[in-house]
Amino acid sequence: MVYKYIDIVGTSSTDITDAINNAFQEASKTVKNIKWGELGRITFRVEGSGKLEYQTEVRIGFEILKEHK
Amino acid sequence: MVYKYIDIVGTSSTDITDAINNAFQEASKTVKNIKWGELGRITFRVEGSGKLEYQTEVRIGFEILKEHK
Amino acid sequence: MVYKYIDIVGTSSTDITDAINNAFQEASKTVKNIKWGELGRITFRVEGSGKLEYQTEVRIGFEILKEHK
Amino acid sequence: MVYKYIDIVGTSSTDITDAINNAFQEASKTVKNIKWGELGRITFRVEGSGKLEYQTEVRIGFEILKEHK
Amino acid sequence: MVYKYIDIVGTSSTDITDAINNAFQEASKTVKNIKWGELGRITFRVEGSGKLEYQTEVRIGFEILKEHK
Amino acid sequence: MVYKYIDIVGTSSTDITDAINNAFQEASKTVKNIKWGELGRITFRVEGSGKLEYQTEVRIGFEILKEHK
Amino acid sequence: MVYKYIDIVGTSSTDITDAINNAFQEASKTVKNIKWGELGRITFRVEGSGKLEYQTEVRIGFEILKEHK
Amino acid sequence: MVYKYIDIVGTSSTDITDAINNAFQEASKTVKNIKWGELGRITFRVEGSGKLEYQTEVRIGFEILKEHK
Amino acid sequence: MVYKYIDIVGTSSTDITDAINNAFQEASKTVKNIKWGELGRITFRVEGSGKLEYQTEVRIGFEILKEHK
Amino acid sequence: MVYKYIDIVGTSSTDITDAINNAFQEASKTVKNIKWGELGRITFRVEGSGKLEYQTEVRIGFEILKEHK
Amino acid sequence: MVYKYIDIVGTSSTDITDAINNAFQEASKTVKNIKWGELGRITFRVEGSGKLEYQTEVRIGFEILKEHK
Amino acid sequence: MVYKYIDIVGTSSTDITDAINNAFQEASKTVKNIKWGELGRITFRVEGSGKLEYQTEVRIGFEILKEHK
Structure with a gap:
């Protein structure tokens, strides 16, 4: 089996x-075929109103299926 | 005082x-006599349904009491 | 623009x-003029009752306005 | 909002x-929709003449727009 | 010259x-045009029989040719 | 599920x-119930004859079954 | 002698x-009485026009003089 | 409770x-209300005579009392 | 030979x-059969009187003898 | 006893x-009087044919004997 | 091929x-036979006049030719 | 000015x-012309008697004088 990573930053105001x-x-x-993930840096953007936007870097691993040969 | 660490991975679907x-x-x-802890890596296992299992490595410190001499 | 950091530890029993x-x-x-932040170490203090106090190190960035010249 | 990273190495002889x-x-x-970047490792390749090629790893973040749904 | 990275996890039971x-x-x-790579984390999955699956994270660098302009 | 880590150094002259x-x-x-492991530092001890002893730090994760309650 | 650090982010469009x-x-x-500094993370903000703003985290050390006793 | 950090470098010829x-x-x-500290980098300055000045970076945490509201 | 690690925090007011x-x-x-150790984080607890308690994380390696087979 | 380090990169096509x-x-x-070593970064150079050259950074420690005084 | 590293700090007032x-x-x-280098820590010394001296740690890799056998 | 580093491990039973x-x-x-140093890893070797040998990795910086041209 072979896996690949993509790095995504999800955000939320919650x-x-x-x-x-x-x-x-x-x-x-x-x-x-996403199999697992790992949390990276957690950052915050502060909006004018003082409200936080939560930002999470997530490294996501997925399996590369053999069928694409 | 002397303390010892154990490393535990707690999981949750919540x-x-x-x-x-x-x-x-x-x-x-x-x-x-658990006194403190520190969060290590946070990882995720993705189940077939796409639901996440949250996995948290926690290093837990506890005091070793003198009475066991 | 110039920014400055302060390092604060917020705690919560929630x-x-x-x-x-x-x-x-x-x-x-x-x-x-707080603009952003970054999460550092997360630690836990365990009270006598076994209840956790959550402790989060946050590095907070704020803009230094030119008006203070 | 959701962002994605790509990792690129730019080079220059300047x-x-x-x-x-x-x-x-x-x-x-x-x-x-590139929004920000972060500098990683800086390396140098030395050519036969002794001249340096500057190599900079840059992690680049861009916004994934909702329109591609 | 410009290079790009992809992150792949190769596995083997050998x-x-x-x-x-x-x-x-x-x-x-x-x-x-793959030019080089760097080894990241090495992990192991233990199958029911006790046999190890070796998992290697490899960051692979390849040259982006100018012809795609 | 809950997991625990132990840290072991295996050695080999091969x-x-x-x-x-x-x-x-x-x-x-x-x-x-060993489930996975992660390779830490790799070191070498050089014997008088010049032969290497390979030393590998391995962090090993195993599941704590509920039956021990 | 005693020194103190402050952490500042300088920016430039040059x-x-x-x-x-x-x-x-x-x-x-x-x-x-600033005596030395150390460069931390280097980041970039990309403006609408594509132009880069260079951002440098600098940890700056200065001497605390005894006279303020 | 909320805590704040300051970063100080203490020196000694002892x-x-x-x-x-x-x-x-x-x-x-x-x-x-200083509560705790953590040792950072340890460096040495060598004076003309060859004598060492020991330099210790210490991150010091203190409680911010509510009374200053 | 196989070795194992335990992580201990020793403290002292000296x-x-x-x-x-x-x-x-x-x-x-x-x-x-303790063979070696490595110093980890050094922290300080400040008592009410201002006196420091020195806390040293030490990772200690010991040999696992074959006799326990 | 006093030891010194040298940093060497060994390569192999095997x-x-x-x-x-x-x-x-x-x-x-x-x-x-080489006594021990520690493995650093592992990298790969990919030759035109696609074959890998394995490159291992090794930090090697050797004893400095008193006789050279 | 075998390579060796030396660690040099270059400085400049430019x-x-x-x-x-x-x-x-x-x-x-x-x-x-210097082949490549990697940038380490970047530090600054501030002279009395406030002018910066830029200091760059560079790890430099060079090939050890077989002829010295 | 140009500086160079050497990495030395000093030991002591004190x-x-x-x-x-x-x-x-x-x-x-x-x-x-040794100018400064920085402390690296601190390790311990435990002798048969249980006594510790303290081992300190020190990176030592010295100035390369122009006269050797």
Whole structure:
């Protein structure tokens, strides 16, 4: 088996878990067979109102199926 | 005072906080006098359905009491 | 533009997100023009009852306005 | 909002700034909505004549627009 | 010259060298002009029988040729 | 599910793969349900004859089954 | 002798050297006896026009003179 | 509770422990409620005579009391 | 030969060397054949009186003898 | 006893173990009393034919004997 | 092929690129067959006048030719 | 000015400060114009009697004088 990584930053105005989920949702639009992920840096953008936008870097691993030979 | 570390991975299908709590709960079954912890790597396992399992590495510090001399 | 960092540890007995928010709230009492932040180490203090206090190191960036010349 | 990273190595026989700019120029040929970047490792290849080729790893973040749904 | 990185995880039930070679073989199916690579994390999956699957993260660099202008 | 880590250094006078396998073999004598591992530092001891002893730090993860409650 | 650090992010639309110099200039407005500095992360903000803003984190060390006792 | 960090470099011509103590002594002149610290880089300046000056970076954490609201 | 690590935090109100020695003394109560160690993080707890407690994380390696087969 | 380090990159077209051995062989031509080593970065150069050259950075420690006073 | 590293700090009162070039120039006085380099820490010394001296740590790799056998 | 680094491991059966001093003493036998140093890894060898040998990796920087042209 061979796997590949893509690096996605999910964001959310709610919390960290929501930002992570958004990263996985976006990834699932372009790659299949997602198997695992790892959380990288967590950052915050502060909007004018003082509200936080949570930003989570997620490295996502997916399997490359043999059928594409 | 002397302390010791154990390294535990707690998991949860809910969120990161729940996974951390599970790690501490498991630790408290085998060691006493837990004093602090530190979060390590956060990873995710993606189940067939696309649902995430949150996995949190927690390094847990507990005091070694003198009474066991 | 020039920015400056302050390093704050927010705590919470609820969860990580709450601890992060407390760090930003404290920062906003002493500096203005907060623009972004980055999460550092996450640690836990275990109280006598076994309950966790969540502790989040947050590096907070704010803009230094030219008007203070 | 969701962002994605690509990792590019720009090179230059002039200096580091030129190598960084080349990395962004190449990235802009294949992705749109580039928002930010971060400098990684800086390395040098020494040609036979002793002249340096400056090589800069740049991690480039771009926004994934919703329109591609 | 400009280079780009892709991150691939090669696996093998034989040893680490074989896992690395598999990562390069997979990469060569989708990109050309591969020039170098760097070994990242090495991990192991233990199958039910106790046998190890060797997993090697490899960051692979390839040249982006000017012809695609 | 909850997992725990142990850190073992396997050695071999043959090669790195053999040293890793020895670490897993030793671990399997004292813990059950080993699921995965990660390679840490690789070091070498040079014997008087100049021959190398390969030393591999391996962090080994095993599942803690609920039955021990 | 005792020294203290402040962390400043200098920016420039010209290049990295200019961004570093701006960080030191800003620091010299609020602290005296600056002795040394160390470069941290280098990042880039991409403006709408595609032009780069160079951002340099600089940790600046200054001597705390005994006279303020 | 909320905590803040300051980064101080203590020096000593005696040894590392003395340099650390000097960092804490200086910190206690400007902030109250110091709770903990962490040792960073240890460096040495060699004077003309060959004698070492021990330099210790110490990150010092202190509690921000609510009374200053 | 196979080795195992345990992670211990020794403390002392005297200095760092004493804290390290305490860690090794505690380790020698529960494991035999200790061969080497490596110093990890050094931290300080500040008591009400301002006095420092020196805390040293020490990773201790010991040989697992074949006799326990 | 006092030790010194040299940093050598061994290469091989066979595998990682062979590259490491070549680094030690080269070191033994210029220094004596080699005692240990530590593996650093592992990289790969891809030749035109697609064949890999394995490159291993090895930090090698040797004892400095008192006799050279 | 076998390579060796030397670690040099080049300085300049002009900019970072000039400091790097000075490191390579110095290296070329004592070793031959320099093939590549990697930039390490970048630091600054502030002179009395406030002017910066740029200091760049460069790890330089050179080939050890077989002829010296 | 140009500087060079050498990496030395000083040892002592007394304490860390003594081990560091031994590293500088050894360095001063072979290089001149030593200007500064930085402490790396601190390790311990445990002798049969249980006594510790303190081992300190020290990176030592010295100035390369122009006169050797």
